[in-house]
Amino acid sequence: MDTIQIKDKLFTISIGREEIQKEVKRVAEEINRDLEGRNPLFLSVLNGSFMFTADLMKYITIPCEVSFVKLASYQGVASTGTIKEVIGINEDLTNRTVVIVEDIVDTGLTMQRLLETLGTRNPKEIKIATLLLKPDKLKVELDIEYIAMKIPNDFIVGYGLDYDGFGRNYPDIYTVIP
Ligand code: IMP
Numbered sequence: 110m111d112t113i114q115i116k117d118k119l120f121t122i123s124i125g126r127e128e129i130q131k132e133v134k135r136v137a138e139e140i141n142r143d144l145e146g147r148n149p150l151f152l153s154v155l156n157g158s159f160m161f162t163a164d165l166m167k168y169i170t171i172p173c174e175v176s177f178v179k180l181a182s183y184q185g186v187a188s189t190g191t192i193k194e195v196i197g198i199n200e201d202l203t204n205r206t207v208v209i210v211e212d213i214v215d216t217g218l219t220m221q222r223l224l225e226t227l228g229t230r231n232p233k234e235i236k237i238a239t240l241l242l243k244p245d246k247l248k249v250e251l252d253i254e255y256i257a258m259k260i261p262n263d264f265i266v267g268y269g270l271d272y273d274g275f276g277r278n279y280p281d282i283y284t285v286i287p
């Protein structure tokens with residue numbers, strides 16, 4: 110299946126499963142090396158990062174915990190527009206090494222919001238691990254330590270990422286055909 114259709118759009122395969130796995134494994138090995146002895150808490154951001162998290166964790170060999178958070182959008186007061194609230198943090202982050210596991214950093218605004226929220230809970234340090242980064246779209250300054258793959262600005266689906274809720278199930282990554 111080199112081309113798929115989701116609703117009104119056609120997508121073509123752009124990153125195959127072997128390449129994804131190779132880069133996910135590389136990131137896991139970097140984390141194993143860097144965070145040895147720190148018992149990191151991986152915080153996976155649902156929904157998009159479920160597949161990346163599952164594969165990444167299989168290659169992590171140091172003692173660690175994994176948990177899941179979600180960003181819920183709600184309509185703020187008129188002046189602030191849509192606000193994203195982080196829900197599902199049940200762990201005590203005090204003095205912990207936290208690794209945020211994200212599917213994609215686009216403008217970086219979502220990640221900035223996460224860092225703000227988690228930062229108030231007194232972690233020792235917060236690291237970012239993202240499957241994908243669109244470097245040309247980044248609007249805020251972020252120190253992203255672990256990046257599996259950098260991609261152009263085009264819209265993609267698969268391997269956890271969706272178009273209007275669909276397409277998360279594919280093991281490969283597909284790019285929209287304009
Ligand atoms: P940001 O706040 O602009 O960095 O957006 C991050 C979120 O936008 C991600 O967590 C994704 O849910 C979504 N997103 C950004 N680019 C894509 C894409 O190409 N395909 C699917 N979702 C995307």
Ligand code: MG
Nearest residue numbers: 157158212213
């Ligand atoms: Mg996401």
